[in-house]
Amino acid sequence: MMPPPALQDYRKLGVIGREDIAAATVLVSMAHRQCEEQPDLLAWIGFCLALRSVRDGHTCVDFDNIQEWAAGIEIGATGAPDWPLQPTTWLASLRAVGSLVGDSGSRCPFIIDGHLFYLARSLSEEQDIADVFMRDSCRHVRVLLGGPGTGKTTKIAHDLVERFSVLPAEGTWPRLGLAAPTGKAASRMTDVLRQRCIEVGASPSVVTAVTSEPARTVHKLLDYNPSRPQPFRYHSSNRLPYDIVIVDEASMLSSSLMYHLLIALADDAEIILVGDPDQLASVDAGTVLGDIASFRSSHFSRHPLHKRIEELKIIHRAKDAPGVLALAESIRAGDVAQTLTVLQSGHTDIQWIEPTNARAIEELVAEIGSHAKRLQGAAEQTDLDTVLRIQQELQVLCAHRGGFTGVSQWNASIETKLGIPPATSWYVGQPVMVTRNCRSLALFNGDVGVIVRSDDSENRFEAVFGQPGQHVRVPVSRLEDIATVHAITIHKSQGSEYQHAIVVLPEHRSRIVTRELFYTAVTRAIKKVTIVSPQDVLEAAIKKPIRRATGLIERMS
Numbered sequence: 001m002m003p004p005p006a007l008q009d010y011r012k013l014g015v016i017g018r019e020d021i022a023a024a025t026v027l028v029s030m031a032h033r034q035c036e037e038q039p040d041l042l043a044w045i046g047f048c049l050a051l052r053s054v055r056d057g058h059t060c061v062d063f064d065n066i067q068e069w070a071a072g073i074e075i076g077a078t079g080a081p082d083w084p085l086q087p088t089t090w091l092a093s094l095r096a097v098g099s100l101v102g103d104s105g106s107r108c109p110f111i112i113d114g115h116l117f118y119l120a121r122s123l124s125e126e127q128d129i130a131d132v133f134m135r136d137s138c139r140h141v142r143v144l145l146g147g148p149g150t151g152k153t154t155k156i157a158h159d160l161v162e163r164f165s166v167l168p169a170e171g172t173w174p175r176l177g178l179a180a181p182t183g184k185a186a187s188r189m190t191d192v193l194r195q196r197c198i199e200v201g202a203s204p205s206v207v208t209a210v211t212s213e214p215a216r217t218v219h220k221l222l223d224y225n226p227s228r229p230q231p232f233r234y235h236s237s238n239r240l241p242y243d244i245v246i247v248d249e250a251s252m253l254s255s256s257l258m259y260h261l262l263i264a265l266a267d268d269a270e271i272i273l274v275g276d277p278d279q280l281a282s283v284d285a286g287t288v289l290g291d292i293a294s295f296r297s298s299h300f301s302r303h304p305l306h307k308r309i310e311e312l313k314i315i316h317r318a319k320d321a322p323g324v325l326a327l328a329e330s331i332r333a334g335d336v337a338q339t340l341t342v343l344q345s346g347h348t349d350i351q352w353i354e355p356t357n358a359r360a361i362e363e364l365v366a367e368i369g370s371h372a373k374r375l376q377g378a379a380e381q382t383d384l385d386t387v388l389r390i391q392q393e394l395q396v397l398c399a400h401r402g403g404f405t406g407v408s409q410w411n412a413s414i415e416t417k418l419g420i421p422p423a424t425s426w427y428v429g430q431p432v433m434v435t436r437n438c439r440s441l442a443l444f445n446g447d448v449g450v451i452v453r454s455d456d457s458e459n460r461f462e463a464v465f466g467q468p469g470q471h472v473r474v475p476v477s478r479l480e481d482i483a484t485v486h487a488i489t490i491h492k493s494q495g496s497e498y499q500h501a502i503v504v505l506p507e508h509r510s511r512i513v514t515r516e517l518f519y520t521a522v523t524r525a526i527k528k529v530t531i532v533s534p535q536d537v538l539e540a541a542i543k544k545p546i547r548r549a550t551g552l553i554e555r556m557s
Contacts, residue, residue: 001029004041007048009081014071017055020048027109031099039100042084042093047100050110050117053549054285059126059255061117062549063087087115116551122285123551125259129288130555132262137304142272143292146312147328148497148523152274153189155312156246157196157210164206177242178215179261181252181282183437183444185495189215189248217437218253218261221245234264243269249495250275255286255550278332279520280494281546291552303557323347324525331519336542343531351530355405355507364530368396368502369417372486376418376429379452385468387450391431395498396487397521399513405506405532410487426451426461426476433488434465436481441474446492448485451476490521501525505533505541513537515545 003025010016024047031037039047049061049069062068064087067075073083084090091112094101102108104123111118118126133141146152164173178193180186194211202210221240223233234240245265247253250273253261265271277293295305315325323342327350330338343352353360371394378386396414400406412422420427430451434443447465454460454475461476485492490503503521505513518541522529531538 001025001032003028003044006041006081007044010045010048013073013081015069015073016045016048016052020051023051024048027100028097031097035099037097037099039097040093041082042090043097046090046094046117047110050119054119054122057281057283057285057287057546058549059118059122059285060113060549060551063090063115063117065549066090068547090117091115113551114554116549118551122255125256126550126552126555129255129259129262130552132265133292133305134556135267138308139304140268140270141305141308142270143289143305143309144272144274144312145277145289145293145296145309147276147278147315147332149315150312151314151316152312153192153248154196154200155310156272156274157193157202158200160193160210161197161200161202161206164209165203173209174243175241176210177213177221177240177245178211178248179218179221179245180215180248181218181257182249182446182495183217184446185249185252186215186217186220187442187444187447188495215248218247218257222260222264232260232264235260236263238264239266240264240269242266244272245269246272246274248274251277251279251287251289252282252494253286253288254282254284255288255552256284257282258286258288278516279523280491280516281548283491285548286550286552287546287548288552290546290548291550291556294553295556300557305556321349321525321527321529323350324522324527324529327529328519328522331515331522331542334515334542334545336539339538339542340535349525349528351528353530353532355532355534361532364502364532365413365417368394368414368486372414372418372429375431375450379429379450382452382455384452384464384471384473387452387464388466388468388471391448391450392498394500394502395485395493395496395524396502396504397490397493397524398487398504399490399510399517399521400506401489403506405504407487407489410504411484414486415484428453428461431485432463432479432482433485433492434479434481435483438480441478442472443474446495448496449474490517493524494520497524497526499526500528500530502530503532505531505537507534507537509537509540513541513544515542518542 003021007021028039053061067085070083073081075083100108101110101112104111104113109120111120111123113123144152178189180189190211194207197207197210224231273289275289277290281287295303296309296311300306326342330342375390378390396410398407402408428451432449434445434447437444449463449465451461451463454462462473463476463479464471464473466472501524
């Protein structure tokens with residue numbers, strides 16, 4: 001069955017995509033062969049929106065806020081495509097296609113739940129997440145929230161040391177599973193947790209018990225293998241063997257991955273979620289930590305989850321950069337006026353440059369080029385600790401990958417200043433990032449290194465990864481998925497920190513430039529942050545929090 005021609009008008013406006021129309025056509029054709037139902041245009045749009053929702057980070061379509069999906073439609077304008085704002089209008093069209101749309105509990109591919117419209121699998125996963133969290137009045141759940149540098153890992157280490165310092169009567173400590181969304185975060189989690197345990201005075205036996213199993217990605221913890229009929233080895237019928245599971249950087253966990261983790265927990269296992277709900281959310285659908293964080297509000301003071309949430313607010317990182325701290329807080333609060341006040345207050349640790357200020361841009365580019373040359377000089381001397389320290393001193397963070405203000409353009413400009421010929425594969429002082437996990441080398445997506453000459457030959461190159469005092473050298477011949485990172489995207493910087501972070505926003509407003517993106521970028525800075533952005537783009541970012549349609553809060557409350 002062919003979709004109505006008018007559906008293409010909505011595709012051209014960006015409301016739906018070509019792939020959404022194709023998938024909806026398959027489903028409608030199957031239904032039509034069974035009962036010859038004829039969906040009207042609104043139903044077709046609704047199906048496409050539901051199929052697109054996951055791609056846009058939503059778990060459902062929220063008909064109470066349907067105008068947010070309107071994209072380029074001027075609602076009410078003469079000649080504009082029809083776009084009803086009343087949920088009942090949409091729901092009536094969808095319910096008319098009974099072979100595809102049902103209520104919660106039915107076996108239809110699309111489900112209506114109140115004014116929310118789901119793909120059946122998304123609803124099922126969301127219901128199971130709520131059920132696991134609310135089990136036994138949330139006694140098995142603990143949530144630790146806090147911004148960068150508030151001491152979340154130190155708090156976890158202190159609590160674990162206290163718990164592990166007394167051997168249980170049965171003679172064994174609880175088995176601890178450590179996890180994070182990415183390989184880089186997992187690797188850092190193990191190292192930092194071990195160091196924090198030592199700092200708070202743990203005995204060697206307790207340190208060993210706490211870190212007996214290294215942190216892994218959540219996929220690795222669940223033993224994910226897409227080639228198996230059941231991709232996850234651990235699931236509802238084969239539970240994880242841990243008494244306590246701690247997940248760091250939990251804001252990056254998608255709804256679907258959180259579902260797979262929760263259903264794999266043993267019934268008596270404790271789960272501890274650690275993260276910052278104000279940072280960037282998962283690339284995939286859902287904002288589970290953000291939804292959970294809503295229960296810290298006094299509005300939910302009588303809810304069992306409220307007392308299971310602890311929030312750390314004192315920032316220890318960047319304590320010598322009061323401007324950076326004030327800027328981060330004003331952005332987090334969504335206060336445009338206060339943000340502008342901070343930016344214009346004369347703090348020496350903050351610089352704001354309008355792209356039209358050619359002289360300031362030229363000086364900034366010269367500073368970035370000077371840093372790149374210092375890195376190159378240190379790499380020539382092969383003082384590896386100095387190389388890694390200089391690399392972490394300054395980083396350009398871009399909102400976009402392409403375009404005039406994007407990563408590609410900045411990388412090319414810096415390499416031109418260094419005199420690097422185009423298409424050069426490797427050169428001394430080249431900062432590089434691993435873009436896909438390589439377990440054979442113990443390198444993970446997001447790990448950053450610097451190219452140096454091999455000790456064996458000046459014509460051979462190696463990459464040095466790690467931290468000053470703890471690094472490894474890898475021949476470039478063994479590196480496969482690598483990108484040059486004089487500049488990186490803000491998304492890729494999450495979890496890292498730099499002495500000076502240079503944040504470059506686009507020249508025009510962009511849907512991906514949100515409050516959380518801006519906040520994440522600013523909070524990468526330890527001593528100084530430089531913002532390159534027009535005022536209107538900056539203001540639009542602060543006013544635009546990530547809003548993802550989910551029903552998890554209502555489902556748990």
